[in-house]
Amino acid sequence: MNSRVTMGLAGLFLVGAIIAGYWGLVLSRQPSPEPVAQPAFVPTTPTAQALAPVDDLTRQPVVVLLHDVPPFVAITAADVVLEKLRIAPAGSLTRLDQAIGRMPWRALTAGSWLNDESFEAGGRLARMIHSNERALAVAVDEVINAGGQLTPGDYVDVLLFLRMDSNNLQSSAQLVVPALRVLGVGEQLGLTNDGQPSSPALSNDEKRNQNQLRASARTVLLAVPEQLMSRLMLATQAGVLRLAVRSVDEKRLAHYWAGERDSSANLASANRELIQFSQLAMTTPPKPVATVASRKWSVEVIRGNEITQTP
Structure with missing residues (x-):
């Protein structure tokens, strides 16, 4: 190769x-690009969520007790809380200052x-009856108590059997009062007029014991007109x-005596069907009139040795 070409290529x-x-x-002296700062991740905690709650407009506030409150003790702020319910009970308090x-x-x-x-006077039983009713306890045994199957809220007909005796000339069985509401069986009571349970909530063991006591109860409470x-x-x-016991299919039993339209007719029907006898009529049977035999008086007449009687 020519030396000149070699020298040219080398140059x-x-x-x-x-x-x-x-x-x-030049490239090594250029500043390196600054890293882009990533946004810091802040974990969401329940506390952070509680600071900004979202109100559910479909729920309504209701005042609920947090602790048991004995009678004649004022309620404090620590005893109540405001709960949001989808359906608020009728008449319930909606603000804490109301309680x-x-x-x-x-x-x-x-x-x-x-x-x-909740702040009115009256015990559990007094809040289970209406103004035109009275609560009356009836002594029962297993037979009278429908075999121990009666439950508060049932409706019953009261039947009466009378044996023949000196005051009742013939045996009779009849309907005395129909459609009476059972308020309680033994120590178990039903609901109050506002729909609340009259007794506090029970555990499973307590419910089992109460059912056993109900089956052997000796008294039944009835709501009587x-x-x-x-x-x-x-x-x-x-x-x-x-x-x-009457059937639950009879939906109008709750208005049997309290209804404005039918209660008077039901009362008249009960009075008409009642067999009148001395015990319920509060009268004694008529005493037989004693017949006194009339006594004849006569005058004895003596004529010589002849004796005659003249009226």
Whole structure:
């Protein structure tokens, strides 16, 4: 190869090496790009969520008891809480200031919602009957108690059997009072007029024991219309009672005596079907009139040795 060509190529390579080295030096002196700051991840905690709650407009506030409150003790702020319910009970309190400082007349249990009736006087039984009713206890045994199957809330017919005796000339069985509501069996009571349970919530063991006591109960509480109180009271003393349970399919039994339209007709029908006898009529049977034989008086007449009688 020609020496001149060789020298030209060597010079060309030298110039290229110088240019590459200069370019590499320039690039090494340029500042490195700053890293982009990533947003810090802040974990969401229940506390952070509680600071900004979202109100559910479909729920309504209701005042609920946190602790048991004994009677005649004022309710404090620590005893109540405001719960949001989808359906608020009728008449329930909606603000804490409506309950704080008020004094109940009876014991209130934790978990129950409050209304104005929670602070009115009257025991459990008095809040289970209406103004035209009276609560009357009837002594029962396993037979009268429908085999121990009666439950508060049932409706029963009161039947009476009378044996024949000197005051009752013939045996009779009749319906004394129909469609009476069972308020309680033994120590087990039903619901109050506002739909709340009259007794505090029970555990499973307590419910089992209460069911056993209900089966062997010796008393049944009945809601009796005021105008029929004396009749039922006399019937309990006159003869043997039976309680006949009525079907739940009779949906109008709750208005049998309290309804404005039918109660008077039902009362007239009960009075018309009642067999009148001395015990319920509060009268004694008529005494037989004693017949006194009339006594004839005569005058004895003596004529010589002849004696005659003249009227």
